[in-house]
Amino acid sequence: MDFVCQHCGALKFAGETPGLCCLSASIILKHFSVQSPLLVTFKMNFSCALFFVFACLSVFAMASAAPWNPFKELERAGQRVRDAVISAAPAVATVGQAAAIARGG
Structure with a gap:
C-alpha cells in the first residue's frame, strides 16, 4: 500500500483508481465502535492467551498419550x-x- 486517500485516509495500492474507496468524498462513513465478546477475548493480554493455549494442548496430550514409564x-x-x-x-x-x-x- 503506497498511497493514502486525501479524502478518507484509506490506504491504497499504486495504480488503484482515485476515488474508489469513498468516491472522492461523496460517501462518508461515520466511525462506530462495537465491543463484541469475541473482540474482548482477542484483546486479552498475551500471557493469558499463551497460558490458555498451553493448557488446552496439555489437556489434549494427556488425554491421548500413555503415561511415561x-x-x-x-x-x-x-x-x-x-x-x-x-x-x-x-x-x-x-x-x-x-x-x-x-x-x-
Whole structure:
C-alpha cells in the first residue's frame, strides 16, 4: 500500500483508481465502535492467551498419550547395549586374531 486517500485516509495500492474507496468524498462513513465478546477475548493480554493455549494442548496430550514409564525406557536402553555388544563380537574376534598374528603366533 503506497498511497493514502486525501479524502478518507484509506490506504491504497499504486495504480488503484482515485476515488474508489469513498468516491472522492461523496460517501462518508461515520466511525462506530462495537465491543463484541469475541473482540474482548482477542484483546486479552498475551500471557493469558499463551497460558490458555498451553493448557488446552496439555489437556489434549494427556488425554491421548500413555503415561511415561521410566522402567520401560531403562529396559530398552539395556536391550540396545546388549545388541551392541552382540554385534561387536565379530569385530572383537578379528582384532584378537590380528593381535595374535602381530605377536607372531
